[in-house]
Amino acid sequence: MRASALERAGQTELAAKHWLDLARSPETVYRSDAIYRLAEIARASGNLDSLFILVSDYGRISTDIPATQRLETMISEILSELKRHSEAVDRLWSVYLSGPQTTEGKQAKYLLDRYRINYSFIPRKQTAPEFELELDKLDRSSGFNYGLTRVREKLSDPEWKSCEDMLLFYEGRFLSGIRHNRDALEVLTKHAERYPASPYRDRCLYHLARCAYLRDKDDIAISTIEQLKDEFPGTGAAADGLSLLGLLHLDRGRPEQAAASYQRWYQTRIGTKDESEALWRVGRAYWQAADYTNAASAFLLLAGFGERSDYYPVALYWASRACSINGDSTRADSLVNTLLSRFPYSYYSTLTRCLLPPDSELLPQNLETLALDQLWNSGSVHARKLALLNVLRIPELALREWNEANRELGSELGLYWWKAQLHLWAGNRLEAWRVIRNGLSRYITASGERPFDFYRIVYPLDYDPKIIHLANQYNLDPYFLFALICQESHYEEKIISGAGAIGLMQLMPATAKQQAKEIGRPFKEGDLYQAEHNLEIGIAHVAKLFEEFSGDSVLVLAAYNAGRSAAQAWFEEFGDLDRDEFIENIPYRETRLFIKNIIEHAAAYRRLYPDVIKTQQSKGTE
Template identity: 25%
Template sequence: MLKKLQTKHISLIAGAGLCAFLAGAIVSAPEIGKSVGQWLKPRKIQPEQLSEESKAKSPVFALVSQSPQERAAKLEALKEGAKSADRNRARYLLASDLIERKQAKPALELLKGLEKDYPLLAPYVLLKQAQAEELLGEEGKASDLRQKVVKEYPKQAAAAKALYLIALPEYQDKAIAEFPSHPLTWEIIRKRLQENPNQPQLQLVLAKYAYDQLGIVPVLDQLANNSTLKPEEWEIIGTAYWENSEFGKAATAYGKATRTPQNYYRVARGLQVGGQRAEAVVMYQQLVKTFPDAKETGTALMRLAEMATVRKDALPYLNQVISKFPDKAGTALVEKIKILQTQDQKAASEALKLLLTKYGNSEEAAEYRWKMAQQKAKAKDYKAAWQWAEPIPKNNPNSILAPRAGFWVAKWASKLGKNQEAKQAFEYTISNFPYSYYSWRAAATLGLNVGNFNTVRKMNPQVVPIQRPLPTAGSETFKELYLLGQDRDAWLQWQTEFQNKMQPTVAEEFTDGLMQLAKGENIKGIDQISKLEDRETPQEQAEYQALSKQITYWQARYPFPYLKEIETWSEKRQLNPLLVTALIRQESRFETKARSTAGATGLMQVLPNTAKWIAPQIQFDTKKIDLQNPNDNIMFGTWYLDHTHQQYGNNSLLAIASYNAGPGNVSKWLPILPKEDPDEFVESIPFDETKNYVRQVFGNYWNYLRLYNPEISQIVSKYSAEHPELPLQ
C-alpha cells in the first residue's frame, strides 16, 4: 500500500495563533423581548439527517469552496426562497460572511429569528447575533445573548464558547467542570496556570485532553513533580509524555501507574530507548511473566531477542513468538533464519519453508519472495521471477509490494512473449491496486490516456473540484458546521465531542483528519487519514476497507489546497497542474512553512539561493522574495520544474529525479542505467531516496488524475468492476 509520511506533528496549548483560531468568532445572546417559554416551545421540525446524497443536492454546500465575494449573489438569491434547510444555510453563511467584513447590521437582519427556523445551529445563530451586536458596540445585548446560550443550551458545545466569552470566574469554573475537552477551556486553564502554576488538577485536564497541543511538555514536567498523584493520574501523564515522544519521562510516569500490559511495555521501552538496557530487560521479562498472552508480550519478546548479547540466546524468545503470536511470527522467523544461517543450514531451510507456507501472508514472506523474484529477473530468468512474484498480490494484498509484484509479473510475461497474460496482469494491477504508482504505469503501458514519462508534462487534464466530504463521525451539528465551512466553530464542536483521542475509531480518526485539513494542518491531516490503513484488529481493518472503497476517503488523502495558484503558474509554465500538485504533496504535504535541514522552504521546497538565481530571470525583486508565500513559492518552484524539463527534453522522469537528486547526479546515471525501458531505469536508480521520490511523485500524480478527472475516474472504476485475475505461470 501507499505508505505515508510518518512525521510526528505536535501542536499544543493555545498560544497566540491558537487563540486567534479559537476565539475568532465572538459570541452573544438573544433578543431580550422574547420569553424563555416562547423560545423553548417544542418544535415539530426535525433536522434532516445528512447523507452524501443530500449533501450533494445542497446548493449552499456547493458554494462553500468559493470566496465570500464569489458566492454573495448566489446566497442572496437562495435566502429569498421558500422555507427550507438551504434557505436557512444561505442566511447563516451570508451573515457569517458579512460579520467577517464587519457589516453587522445586514448580518443581524439575516440572523433575526433564524434560531427558530434553524434548530440544528440555534445556539450558534445566537452566538453570531452576539458577535454582530458586539461589533455595533452593544455590549449589553451581546452579553444577554451569551447568557441565553448558557441557559438554554447548557450541554451543547456552543455553551462552552459562551462561558469563555462571558469570562466571569464562576462561568469559567463551569467550563472547566463540564467542557474539559473544549479548546477554549484549555485557554482558560492556561491563563489560570500563568497566574498560579501550582494547580495539579488543572494541569491534569490539559494532560488528558490537550496532550497534543503546543507547549504541553513543560506542564507535564511540573505536574510530574507532584508526589500526591494517584496511579490513574500517573497513567494520564505517562500517556501524554509518550504521545510527545518523551519516552524516558513516560517510563518514569508509567512506573507509578497501575501495572497493565501496555504500561509495563512502555516502561521497558522507555528504559531501552534511554539506554538503560539491564533495567529494560528486567521489565520486559516481568511483562512476559505477568501477562503471558497479552499482545504487548509478543512485542516484548521481540525486544528481548533484539537485546540478546549472544545471537543464539535470542532463539528461545523468537520461538515463543512463533508459537504464540502469529501476527509477529513472520518477523520472528526472519530473525531466526538470520541466526541459523551461520549455525544450522538445515534448520534455517526449515524455518524458511515455514515462513513461505504457514506464514505466507506475512510481509516478511512477501519481502523474501520479492527478493528472489528480483534475483531471477536480474539473471534474465523471467519465468522463475514470475513464479516467485505471482503469489505476493494474492497472499499479501495489503503489502506495499503487492502492486509492484503484479506490475512486474506483467512486464516479465511480456518479455516471455505472453502478451495476453501480460495484458491481463496489467489490468489486474489497475483493478486491485488503483491507488498505486504501478497502476499508473500499467495504465500507461496499456495505452490509456494517462500520460507517460515523455508526454505527461504537456497534458492539461480536466479537474472537477469536489465538495467537502461528509464526516463519518460527530453530531449533526458538527457536520453542518463543517460542511458550511465554519471551521473555527466546527473544530471547537468536534474537540468537545471527540472524547476518544487515545483510541479513536476508524470513523473518528478519519473525521479528525478532515478537521485538521480544514484548519490548514495539512501534514497532520494527510498523515492521520493515511495511517488508517495500518489499523491492526480485524474489525478495524474491515472498517478501513469499507472506508477506502469510498472516493471521499482518497480525495481527503489527496487534497487540493492552493488549486488556484497551482493552476495559474502551471498554465504560465506550460506544466501539467496535476504533476505540480503531485510534487507539492511529496515535497511539503502542502505546508507553507515547511523547511528542510538544507534550508529548502515552502510548498515546493525551494532553496533561497535558487530563488535568488531565478529572480532576475523573471524580473522579480530579490528583496521581495517570500518563499513561505504560496503564490511566490509556486511561482519559483514551477519555473525550476520547467527548467529541469527543458534540460531533459521534457522527459518528466528525468526532470522529477533531477528536482530531488540534482542535475549532476542524473547526468552521472544516464550513461550507466538502462535507457530502453523507463521502468527498469526507475528500479535501477542508485539513490533509494530518489527512486522512492520518483515513484511517490508519479503515484501522487496518478491519484490526483484518477480522483479528480472524470474520464480516468470512469476508466479505473470500469477495471475495478471487472475483477481480472492475475495469470499463473
C-alpha cells in the first residue's frame, strides 16, 4: 500500500525501494506484483539489464499469463529498437504460443504479421512444433473457428505439405467443433485412410465416430468405435468410444444395448473421476429398458459412494423409485428418508415430497466458520495477515492472503467461507456465489446452521417489487420468476453470456426485439442492461411461453433454455412420461440442469422469503 501510494504521488524512486523489498521476500503474496512494477520502472528509466532479469523472474514465479505476455512483449519492443530482431521475434512467438486466445497473444500475432513493415526485417516463420502447440491450445480453449482458419492457411501453403497428417486431423477436429459434421466426417475419414500410423489416430477415430453418429451414419460410427477399441485398448479414447456407443444406442431406442455398452464403459472407469458418471448412465439405461432390478442395483451401488460422489442425491432418488417398482417398499422408504434427511432442499427432495410425505428427521450439517481469533492463533503467517485485513475491512488485500492461508491450514472449510465473505464485502456477490458453488455446494441443499450472509449470497432477491408487480400483471408465480432470474444471471444487471444473452433474464437481442414489439414497447439493445426494461420484456416472454405450452412450467423452462422447437419435439417424443423421467430424458445436459436448478431454487425462495409477496401487497395497499 505504501509503495502504491508513493507511485501515485510521483515518488517513483522511493516506491521502487519498497517494491524491491517485496520482490526480495519469498513469503509475501505481493512478490510478483512488486517484480512487475519494478520491470515497468526499469523500462521507463532505461535500465535494460535489470528489466531482462526482472521479466525472467516474473515469468518463473507468476501464474498470470496475460501479465507475463505484456512484459515479454515489452522486452520484444526494446529488442526491436536495438535491432536485435531475431531475439525479438522469438519473444513474440513465445508470447503468442503461451496464449493464442488472449488479447496479449492476439497482439503478439499482429506484431509478428506487421514486423517486416515496421522494422524492414523478415521474421522467421513458425516451426511445425510451434504450430502444433498453437493448435493444441486452440483446441483446448475451444478456439475452433480461428483454429480452422489457421489450419487452412497452412494447407494452402506448399511448404507445409509434409505436415498434412497434423493439418488434416486438426481441420476435421475444428470442423466438428463448430458442428460442421458433414465436412468433418469427410476430412476425418480421409485422414484415417491416409495415415493409419498417425500419432493423432486415436483422437481422429473418436471424432470420426462422433461425427458419424451426429450425421445418423450408425454403421460407420459403430465400426469406428470397435476399431478404436481394438487399436487402442485400455486408453481414454477407447473408453470415450464406449460412452459414445451407449449414447448412440440410447438415442436410437435400444436401451438394452446401451446398458451393455455403458456397463463396459463403467468397467474401464472404476477408480477414475468418471466412475460415478458411468455408473449413473448404466442405471439410467437399465431404467429405460424397464429392467428395474438391474437399475436398482446400479443406483444402489452409486448411492453407496455417499458424499464422495456428486450423484449421491440423484442415486438415492432413483434407487428409491426402482425399489418401489420392484416391490421393495421398505428399502424405498429408507432411501427416501435418507434423501430427505441429508438433502432436504435438493431438487430430488422437492420431487419426493410430492410422491411421499416425509416422516424423517433432518440431519443437520452445520457450516462451522473460523473466528478471527482462531485465524490469528492458527500458527499460519498468512492467516494472521488475513485476520488483520479482515478487521481493517480491506477485503481486496485479504483475498490476496487467502490462498496462502488456505494452503498452510489445509483447505479448511471454515476458511473457505471467508473467501466468499470477502468477495461479498468487496462488492462482488457473483464471485462469492461461485466460491460457495464450487467449494461449499453441499451446504446449499442440506439443513443446519449457516453464516449470516450465506443465503443472501446463494439466493439474492433484488427488484422484487417490480417482479411481483409484473407477475401479478401476467398471472405468474413470483417465486418461479425469482428462481429463473437467479439461475440466469444471479441478479447481475449488466451480465452478458458467451452466446450474447443480456441482463437479468439473459435475453437474446432478437428474441427481446420481437417480444418488445408484441407488447408495444420501443426497443434498444442497450435497454436490456437496465433491470426495469429487461424484466418487462423478459417476463412478458415467459408469460407468452406459458400460454403456448398450456401452463406446463417444465416445458416453459425447456423452451426458454433450448428454444420452442426443441421443447415441442421433446414433448411429442416422450411427453407422456412422468415429469421426473421427462426431465432426465431431455438430451441437452444444460437444459436438464437448468430445469432442475430452477425447481430447486423456487422451493428455496418460498422457504427463505415466505412473506415477501404479502409485504409488497401491503405496501401497495398503503
